[in-house]
Amino acid sequence: MRVHALVEDATQARAAVEAGATVVQLRCKRASTAELIERGEGLRSLGVTVVVNDDVEAALALGADGVHLGQGDEGAERARAAGLLLGRSVASTEQVHAADADYLGAGPVWESPSKLDADPAIGLAGLRAVCEAASVPVVAIGGVDAGNAADCIRAGAAGVAVIRAAGDPQVRRAVDEALGAR
Numbered sequence: 466m467r468v469h470a471l472v473e474d475a476t477q478a479r480a481a482v483e484a485g486a487t488v489v490q491l492r493c494k495r496a497s498t499a500e501l502i503e504r505g506e507g508l509r510s511l512g513v514t515v516v517v518n519d520d521v522e523a524a525l526a527l528g529a530d531g532v533h534l535g536q537g538d539e540g541a542e543r544a545r546a547a548g549l550l551l552g553r554s555v556a557s558t559e560q561v562h563a564a565d566a567d568y569l570g571a572g573p574v575w576e577s578p579s580k581l582d583a584d585p586a587i588g589l590a591g592l593r594a595v596c597e598a599a600s601v602p603v604v605a606i607g608g609v610d611a612g613n614a615a616d617c618i619r620a621g622a623a624g625v626a627v628i629r630a631a632g633d634p635q636v637r638r639a640v641d642e643a644l645g646a647r
Contacts, residue, residue, distance in 0.1 A: 466568060466602050466624040467640050470631035471518070475507040477631065482511045485637025490533055490626070492518035502526045516552060524549055533570060536560060554606075556584040557591070558598040570626055571595040573607020574617060577628070589620045596621025611635035618643035 469488040470481030478489040491505045501523035508515045509528050516531040517524035521540040524532040531550025534540055544551050553566035561569060576586050586607065587595070596603045605617035606626035614625045614636050630636050 466604060467644070468624060468637050469516075469570075469604055469606075469626035471626060471628045472631060474504040475511075478508055478511060481631040482513055484632045484634040486513060486631065487624070488514040488516060490516040490518055491523075491527075491529075492533075492628075494519075498523045498526070505529070514550070516550065521547070521549070531567070541565065552604075555595060556587055558594050561595055561598040566601060568602045568604060568623075569595065569599055570606045571599075571603050571622070572605055572609075572626075574605050575608025575613070577608040589616055592617060592622060593620040609636075611639050614639040615643035619646075 467487045468485055469490055470486035471490045471492045472478045472481055473493050481489060489508060493501055493504060498520055501520050505527045515529040516533050517529045518533050519538055521532050521543045525547055532544045533552035535554045541551060551566050552568045552570055553564040554570045555561050555564055571592055573586050574592050592605055602623035604624045604626050605622040609617060609625045609627050610630040611633050617625050618640055625640060627636055
């Protein structure tokens with residue numbers, strides 16, 4: 466759970482794993498299931514947990530470990546029935562209580578150019594509240610990079626999710642150091 470790298474293909478995933486990612490999440494918002502499957506070929510060989518964003522069928526076809534679903538996304542029942550790890554996006558403690566998941570992606574912690582339709586930033590105080598309310602691991606997302614990843618861990622997150630910083634080995638170092646200090 467330490468570093469989730471959100472990637473669009475196997476090439477980006479490979480670079481992220483080399484930089485220390487422990488989870489790769491295939492996330493291509495406008496791609497069809499067939500396109501996701503094509504982009505995700507080879508992810509299983511990377512030796513890390515593989516999650517597909519928003520598409521249970523693609524996750525199953527790729528032999529992924531899990532699927533990550535937003536608040537309004539369908540498929541949780543199918544994912545559970547198939548034995549997939551289930552991640553859910555949350556931005557408040559109310560959503561934490563409603564989420565039936567194996568882990569939560571909390572945020573955005575800070576504003577991020579990677580998701581234009583994101584909820585308002587929750588900040589470190591909001592992240593801390595989500596972590597305190599959750600009974601499953603929380604992964605901080607939204608504007609996370611090497612300079613603030615440790616702050617997310619100190620707020621209670623089990624890990625961080627990165628997009629722009631997916632290939633930066635300093636993110637993993639910051640997370641590992643912060644977790645070691647817990």
